[in-house]
Amino acid sequence: MKHANDGQGDHLPVHIARILDNPHSDPTPRQLARLRDARSAAMRRFEQRAAENCGLQEKILLWAQRHTLLLKRGSAALGFAVVTGVGLMLVEGLMAETDAVDATVLSQDLPLDSLLEPHFSRGLHE
Known part of the structure; x- marks a missing residue:
């Protein structure tokens, strides 16, 4: 050219x-x-x-460009928050299950030696 x-x-x-x-x-x-x-x-x-001074069309285009970027960033932040929340819910569920097993074991009158066996907890999870 x-x-x-x-x-x-x-x-x-x-x-x-x-x-x-x-x-x-x-x-x-x-x-x-x-x-x-x-x-x-x-x-x-x-x-x-x-x-x-920029015209109305240019102002609208700049506004749309900025807010589209903010929408993308907001969506990414929301997705991260959802994934984090689900992870925390799963961890709390596992901790509640562990607490229930501990409470069951401690509420029974079992000798200490039986608690120390390697395969003792297998039957508790069922």
Whole structure:
């Protein structure tokens, strides 16, 4: 694509692509000057655009962009909270089961040696 400020037969984008693709070729002083001028012009346009008040359509688009991002982050946070809550419920269930087994064992009059057997708790879980 030819730039509006390019001279006849001078295609700046092609030259830039060729220079960037070939690390051994350095830009000419004319190309460096044109790149520097283009950067300065772009910065001036940016500063002018930043100083202008944005229109209603632009405000709506910015609002939608920000709130879509917040919605994504909120969904991720909600998902994390649900997974954490389910995990805590499972842990509490296991702890309640362990407490019930402990209460059952302690409420029976069993000798201490029978409690220390390796397979003693197998029958309690059934």
